[in-house]
Amino acid sequence: MDVINYFSPDYQAARAKFLEAAHQAGLTVESHQNPMKGPDGGALYTDVAVWGDPKADRVLLANSATHGAEGFCGSGAMVGWLHSGAWRAVPKNVKVVLVHAINPYGFAWLRRVNEDNVDLNRNFIDHNAGYPENPDYDALHPVIFPESWGPDSLTRMQATFDAYREKHGAFALQKAISQGQYGHADGVFHGGNKPTWSNLTFRRILENHVLGARHVGFIDYHTGLGQYGAADLIASGERGSPELERCFAWYQNGVSSSALGNSTSPALFGVIKTAVVDILADAQVTSMTAEYGTYPVPTVMGAVIADNWVHLRGDLDSPQGKEIKAQTRKAFYPDEDDWKELVYLRSRQIMYRAIQGLTTA
Structure with missing residues (x-):
């Protein structure tokens, strides 16, 4: 084969x-x-x-x-x-x-x-031992999980990420988002409560x-x-x-x-x-x-964030939903x-x- x-x-x-x-x-x-x-x-x-x-x-x-x-x-x-x-x-x-x-x-x-x-x-x-805190993710969550998905929300997200990256560095931004968080069940990289x-x-x-x-x-x-x-x-x-x-x-x-x-x-x-x-x-x-x-990390991270939004607030069967799902698949499986x-x-x-x-x- x-x-x-x-x-x-x-x-x-x-x-x-x-x-x-x-x-x-x-x-x-x-x-x-x-x-x-x-x-x-x-x-x-x-x-x-x-x-x-x-x-x-x-x-x-x-x-x-x-x-x-x-x-x-x-x-x-x-x-x-x-x-x-x-x-x-x-x-x-x-x-x-x-x-x-x-x-x-x-x-x-x-x-x-x-x-x-x-x-x-x-x-x-x-x-049973309590959860680690991730205050940096807490601050970023509102732009990671916006009410709507479109040019305005994406612009706000990018501006927030750019400001964080400028102050702390690209790897620090990656860590803040992906290290894990336990306070936002509707967020990304959520570790659950059981x-x-x-x-x-x-x-x-x-x-x-x-x-x-x-x-x-x-x-x-x-x-x-x-x-x-x-x-x-x-x-x-x-x-x-x-x-x-x-x-x-x-x-x-x-x-x-x-x-x-x-x-x-x-x-x-x-x-x-x-x-x-x-x-x-x-x-x-x-x-x-x-x-x-x-x-690149921004492409992959963007796919994770978009996929979370479309499953919780979007429509999987819409053109937007299908585009996001194709983006997610490609990000993890070229x-x-x-x-x-x-x-x-x-x-x-x-x-x-x-x-x-x-x-x-």
């Missing part, structure tokens, strides 16, 4: 390709049904494919569609890995767990968020397939930040920590770190890796976010052959290096 055919035009096609590839490879598959339906009325599932000895003490856990609309990338990478036959070379002491579409609602509806308008990668926080369905499902998957492992490599596929087609391998771990050192040792070139200040992403609240650490408290975890670039080839090639390298790292851990 040609590399570009590993990727799909929509969620249902992506799921069908993943299930077919998993079954052809002989992997066991477990499916979790989301309570919502897709735009076509179809059922939505998170599917988990597992290869290897159930009792293996080393596990490679790969996850896709934490941010739903970004799921095309991780899905294509997983389908390609299965079709490549690379699973045949996985050492006997390593188990591979592939989580396809942990946020199937967002994938199907072309939204980064889930069915509750919650950013899943800000939802893995202790909801664990979501995807949060609880991911924890259940960890308990079913990863709990008991001594060494875990976690890869979370994302898109939207960085140079077109390039993978920014964002390592977890604090400055000087063993986990951060392992990430650099395993993945080598292309690794960055929010803790070191050289990543395309600021440090974030409530990320999905938190569940891995919570559930697997006795394991040595080496976590990395594979962030594939698409278009449907171009060269982009798909770059994603697949780098993903094969990443998966291989993770397995090698686990083998020698």
Whole structure:
């Protein structure tokens, strides 16, 4: 199969390709049904494919569609890995767990968020311990979620962003908007006020397939930040920590770190890796976010903001709604052959290096 055919035009096609590839490879598959339906009325599932000895003490856990609309990338990478036959070379002491579409609602509806308008990668926080404040986002929220969407509101938004950028810098603006916020349920990058369905499902998957492992490599596929087609391998771990050192040792070139200040992403609240650490408290975890670039940050951020507005205040079936949804899809999934080839090639390298790292851990 040609590399570009590993990727799909929509969620249902992506799921069908993943299930077919998993079954052809002989992997066991477990499916979790989301309570919502897709735009076509179809059922939505998170599917988990597992290869290897159930009792293996080393596990490679790969996850896709934490941010739903970004799921095309991780899905294509997983389908390609299965079709490549690379699973045949996985050492006997390593188990591979592939989580396809942990946020199937967002994938199907072309939204980064889930069915509750919650950013899943800000939802893995202790909801009983109070929420971090984000006063900079609070100040920006009125222009991020205007009453109407048109030239006047967009001009006000741009002027506000320009003033903030001039005073604090472009990365500070990105951080203020995207770090996570818990005070505006109608805003962007909202972390929610309770664990979501995807949060609880991911924890259940960890308990079913990863709990008991001594060494875990976690890869979370994302898109939207960085140079077109390039993978920014964002390592977890604090400055000087063993986990951060392992990430650099395993993945080598292309690794960055929010803790070191050289990543395309600021440090974030409530990320999905938190569940891995919570559930697997006795394991040595080496976590990395594979962030594939698409278009410049203002373009991607603009798509997130527009998508939030059209779902909460706009009309999806209007010409404006259709234009915004097309803009959102493109921001997170450049449907171009060269982009798909770059994603697949780098993903094969990443998966291989993770397995090698686990083998020698």
